[in-house]
Amino acid sequence: xxxxxxxxxxxVVITGLSLALLRQPSVVVSxxxxxxxxxxxxxxxxxxxxxxxxxxLPLADVQIVEIGTPGDLLVExxxxxxxxxxxxxxxxxxxxxEGGPAYTFGDFQMFSGSAVWIYTGDGTDxxxxxxxxxxxxxxxxxxxxxxxxxxxxxxxxYETPAATATPKPxxxxxxTPASTGIDYEIVSINxxxxxxxxxxxxxxxxxxxxxxGPQTLIFDLTIEFLDEDGFIxxxxxxxxxxxxxxxxxxxxxxxxxxxxxxxxxxxxxxKTHVTNHD
Numbered sequence: 643x644x645x646x647x648x649x650x651x652x653x654v655v656i657t658g659l660s661l662a663l664l665r666q667p668s669v670v671v672s673x674x675x676x677x678x679x680x681x682x683x684x685x686x687x688x689x690x691x692x693x694x695x696x697x698x699l700p701l702a703d704v705q706i707v708e709i710g711t712p713g714d715l716l717v718e719x720x721x722x723x724x725x726x727x728x729x730x731x732x733x734x735x736x737x738x739x740e741g742g743p744a745y746t747f748g749d750f751q752m753f754s755g756s757a758v759w760i761y762t763g764d765g766t767d768x769x770x771x772x773x774x775x776x777x778x779x780x781x782x783x784x785x786x787x788x789x790x791x792x793x794x795x796x797x798x799x800y801e802t803p804a805a806t807a808t809p810k811p812x813x814x815x816x817x818t819p820a821s822t823g824i825d826y827e828i829v830s831i832n833x834x835x836x837x838x839x840x841x842x843x844x845x846x847x848x849x850x851x852x853x854x855g856p857q858t859l860i861f862d863l864t865i866e867f868l869d870e871d872g873f874i875x876x877x878x879x880x881x882x883x884x885x886x887x888x889x890x891x892x893x894x895x896x897x898x899x900x901x902x903x904x905x906x907x908x909x910x911x912x913k914t915h916v917t918n919h920d
Contacts, residue, residue, distance in 0.1 A: 665914060685759045704730055704752065706737075706789055706800035708839060710759075719759040719771075724752040734792030739785055740903035783837075803839060817895035824916060825854040829890060833865075833910040836896070845897050847878070849912050852890040859885040860918040863893060866911040867903065875903040882917070 703726035711717045720737060724730050730752045737760055745760060750759060750772065758770055762780045765773040774780070779800055781787070789798040806884035829850040837844035847865050865878040878897040885891055899907065 650717075696796045700815050703777075703797075704732075705798040706758075708841075709781050709785075709787060709800065709802045711844070712783060712785065712802050713779050715763045715776070715779045718726055718762040718779050718781055721757060721759055721847070722752075722789065723757045724754060727754050729753045735797075736788075736790045738788050739780055740788065740791060742780060742785075743776070744790075745772075776794065803837065804860055824857060824859065826859060826885065826914075826916075827854065828912055828914065831910060831912040835904065838904075842898050842900050845899055845907070845910075846894070846903060846908065847896065847912075848892055848894045850890060851885055851890050851914070853885045853887055856887045857915055858887060861885065861914050861916040864913045864915075865895070865897065866909045866913065867897065867899060868911055869906045870910045872909075875899070 648814045650862050704755045706720055706723065707723050708721040710719050710721065721735070725892065732747040733754060735747045736744045737747075750758070756770075758772060761771060762776045763773065764775045765771065767773055778886055785802050786802045787802070788796050789800075791797050829852050831849045833845055833847040835843045836846040845867065847863070849863065853859055861883055863880040863883055866874050867876040869875055876897055876899050878895055880893065880895060883893060
C-alpha cells in the first residue's frame with residue numbers, strides 16, 4: 643500500500659476523532675495546528691516506517707481503527723471506517739469483545755470513506771455515532787474487538803494498545819491575590835502519556851493542592867501543555883473544584899493531543915484561580 647493511501651486512511655481517523663472530542667467534558671483540545679501540518683506529520687511518519695522496512699498490510703473494506711478512552715463509559719467508543727469504494731450496509735453485523743458482549747447493527751449504511759463511532763454508553767444515534775446503551779465500560783487495555791459480518795465471518799480484529807508511561811516535567815503557578823488572606827499551595831503536578839496511537843496521545847495529569855487555611859475554597863484549574871519556548875500547545879480546564887479546610891486533595895484529568903502537539907510538549911504548567919471562599 644502506498645504512503646499516500648495510508649495518509650488518506652489516517653486522515654479519516656482524525657475526522658472521526660474530532661467528532662468524539664466534542665463530547666468530552668472539561669477537556670479543551672486546541673485547533674491551532676493547521677491541517678497541512680497534520681498531513682506533513684503523517685507523511686513524515688509513513689516515510690520513517692518505510693525507511694525502517696515496515697510493510698503496510700492491505701486495509702480491510704470495513705475496519706476498526708480505534709478504541710477511544712477505554713474504561714470511561716462517558717466517552718468510550720470504537721471507531722469504524724469504510725475504506726472500500728462502495729457503500730456497505732451493516733445490518734446484522736456485530737461488534738463484539740472477545741469473551742464479552744456484542745453490539746448488533748441495525749439498518750445502517752456506511753458510504754465510501756465514511757466513519758462511525760460506536761459509543762458504549764447511552765445517547766442519540768446519528769449518521770456518525772451509534773450507542774450500545776451499556777451500563778458499564780466494555781473495553782480495557784489489551785481487550786480484543788472483532789467486527790463480524792451478517793454471515794458470521796470475522797471481517798476485522800483489533801487489540802486495544804496497552805498504556806504507556808512517559809513522564810513530562812511540570813511547573814505550578816497560582817494567581818490568588820495575597821490580600822485575600824487565602825493560604826493554599828499546589829504541592830505537585832505530574833503528567834505522562836498513558837495511551838498512544840498513530841494519530842493522538844492521551845496526556846494524563848494529577849495535581850495535588852493543599853489548603854492551609856480554615857476556609858473552603860472553590861477554584862478553577864488550568865493545565866497548560868507548553869513547548870520549549872513556553873508557547874501553549876494545548877490546555878485542559880476544570881471548573882468549580884472544591885478544596886476543604888486543611889485538606890490536601892488530588893485532582894486528575896487528561897487531554898488528547900495530536901502527535902505533533904504531544905511530542906513537542908516539554909513542560910506542563912498548572913494554574914489556579916479561586917472564584918469563591920467562605
